[in-house]
Amino acid sequence: MVALDLLGRRNALRILWELRSGEPLTFRALQDAAQTNPALLNTRLTELRAAALVVHEGQGYQLSDHGQALLQALHPLADWATTWAASQAPVDQPAD
Amino acid sequence: MVALDLLGRRNALRILWELRSGEPLTFRALQDAAQTNPALLNTRLTELRAAALVVHEGQGYQLSDHGQALLQALHPLADWATTWAASQAPVDQPAD
DNA sequence: CATGCCTGCTATATTTTTTATAGCATCTTG
DNA sequence: CAAGATGCTATAAAAAATATAGCAGGCATG
Numbered sequence: 468m469v470a471l472d473l474l475g476r477r478n479a480l481r482i483l484w485e486l487r488s489g490e491p492l493t494f495r496a497l498q499d500a501a502q503t504n505p506a507l508l509n510t511r512l513t514e515l516r517a518a519a520l521v522v523h524e525g526q527g528y529q530l531s532d533h534g535q536a537l538l539q540a541l542h543p544l545a546d547w548a549t550t551w552a553a554s555q556a557p558v559d560q561p562a563d
Numbered sequence: 564m565v566a567l568d569l570l571g572r573r574n575a576l577r578i579l580w581e582l583r584s585g586e587p588l589t590f591r592a593l594q595d596a597a598q599t600n601p602a603l604l605n606t607r608l609t610e611l612r613a614a615a616l617v618v619h620e621g622q623g624y625q626l627s628d629h630g631q632a633l634l635q636a637l638h639p640l641a642d643w644a645t646t647w648a649a650s651q652a653p654v655d656q657p658a659d
Numbered sequence: 660c661a662t663g664c665c666t667g668c669t670a671t672a673t674t675t676t677t678t679a680t681a682g683c684a685t686c687t688t689g
Numbered sequence: 690c691a692a693g694a695t696g697c698t699a700t701a702a703a704a705a706a707t708a709t710a711g712c713a714g715g716c717a718t719g
Contacts, residue, residue, distance in 0.1 A: 541640060
């Protein structure tokens with residue numbers, strides 16, 4: 468899966484995830500949302516734009532059609548994550 | 564999605580992916596399959612075992628039930644990747 | 660029980676990636 | 690033209706990953 472190379476890079480999925488609402492985000496807004504720094508954000512954005520997952524239009528950065536399809540394809544993963552997380556940390560409060 | 568933090572680390576998904584057949588792999592076999600080095604493999608395996616995605620039993624490393632469920636949840640992503648890859652590189656042969 | 664091989668894994672030095680921070684150039688608004 | 694927002698670059702320091710060597714334990718063979 469070639470896509471894993473791209474998506475496996477640090478913060479790549481996070482950046483796409485932060486754009487999930489469909490609302491365009493400015494460079495700085497995206498930087499804040501993804502809690503990263505401009506150099507990395509720019510590196511990832513360059514890659515994601517080259518991969519046609521993100522576009523930059525007047526209002527800011529947003530997902531392309533492919534990017535939206537990708538997020539759709541991530542739904543089962545998100546569902547799994549919920550189940551898994553619940554099974555993970557019964558480390559809530561050690562019942563004082 | 565907390566899971567993205569773990570899965571977004573370099574080679575984490577790759578390692579899970581290499582275990583997809585269900586056949587147990589030894590440390591070295593997994594290292595070869597994922598094309599990585601022992602230090603990183605060990606770091607990831609420690610994380611993945613702590614996350615209960617991978618188990619280490621007699622025959623070698625293999626996916627836990629959670630790990631298998633995760634790979635199932637990745638199927639739509641794999642499908643998407645195929646579509647996306649096809650749309651990506653009409654850079655096949657510039658028609659000599 | 661010594662030999663060799665496979666196992667899981669650690670140690671070390673080097674290279675690559677990421678981070679934090681400052682700042683530049685452009686555009687818009689008043 | 691000042692003031693603020695925008696996209697992005699530069700630089701040095703810190704963190705992560707890499708390549709490589711090698712240790713310690715298990716097991717089989719002679």
